[in-house]
Amino acid sequence: MLRLILHALAALILTLLTQIGGVAYLFALAAARICGLRRFPAKLALFLLCYAAATVATQFAAPAFGRVPLSCMAGAEDRLIVHSPIYCALNRNYITPKLRDLAEALATHMDQQFPGTVTVALDANFPFVNGFPLLPHLSHADGKKLDFAYYYKDAGGAFLNGATRSPIGYFAFEEPGPGEELPCAGHHDWLTTRWNFDALQPLFPAYRIEEQRTAAAVAWLTTEGAARFGLQKIFIEPHLKNALGISDAHVRFQGCRAARHDDHIHVQIE
Structure with missing residues (x-):
């Protein structure tokens, strides 16, 4: 009974992390039993093989569900890149074709205005099923949301092309200075993903x-x-919006229960 519970828990965790990992795990368990595999390394290798096959198959199946992958195999001439192969390995790189076109057009524009500039994409969405949560995000569930990294410079002011402060692109925050707008000051919500x-x-x-x-x-x-x-919203922290001189109504504050957005730019379309 305990083993059954542990297998169910593993399948649930893998599903939450990758959407397709739970199915691959259960298939690998069944295949291991049929093949008589008992050693952990052999079972692990079989699971990784099943997961890799499912990931490749997903790239061909996802367009039938209205989503396409952003490629993690960027070449030297590509100006839109996904921050890390881990996003593709976890199937977090899927968006609608229209949002993909927006991302590519943005990268092209930035390259034209600032030659050689690379635009870095972060979390997108899972490949299947509207409403399936892409944790810890609250809204990346329909293929119409995509996060971009900010563009960065070093302490001396030199532009750092394609660089991010955090190894995963998140959680390295731009702290507001004295007197800057603090929309969540005094809020102590217990149910929140606004982690500092x-x-x-x-x-x-x-x-x-x-x-x-x-x-x-x-x-x-x-x-x-x-x-x-059809861009609908952009989420940026108010102190950065003010610092960048942005007043457009598309740029909004995401609220105090959602994650901070002074480490990335959230974009969503209609």
Whole structure:
């Protein structure tokens, strides 16, 4: 009974992390039993093989559900890249074709305005089923949401092409300065994903947001992005919106229960 519970728990965790991992795990369990495999390394290898096969198959099946993958196999000439292969390994790189076109058009625009500039995509959505949560995000559940990394510069002001402060692109926050807007001051919600990770902040490099490129990207999104691709909302923390001189109504505060957005830009389309 305990073994059955542990297998069910493993399948649930893998499903929450990757959407397809639970099915691959159960298939691998059945195959291992049929083949008489008992040793853990053999079972693990079989699961990884099943998961890899399912991941490849998903790339061909997802378009039937209205989603396409952003590629993690970027070449030297590509100007839109996914931050890490881990996003593709976990199937977190799927979006609607229209949102993919927006992302590619943004990257092309940034390259034209600032030659050689790379635009970095972060979390997108899972490949199947509207409403399936992409934890810890609250809204990445329909293929119409995508996070971008900010553009960064080093302490001396030199642009860092394709770099992020955090190894995963998240949780390295731009802290508001004295007197800047603090929309969640005094809020102590127990049910929230607005985590500050104060202990982690000293571990990240002292990069700063490159204001010129970041403001240009947001300006394109709120004009061309809205007109051509149906951009609906952008989430950025108020203190960064003010610092970048952004006043467009598409750029909003996400609320105090959602994650902070001074480590990434959240974009969603209609």
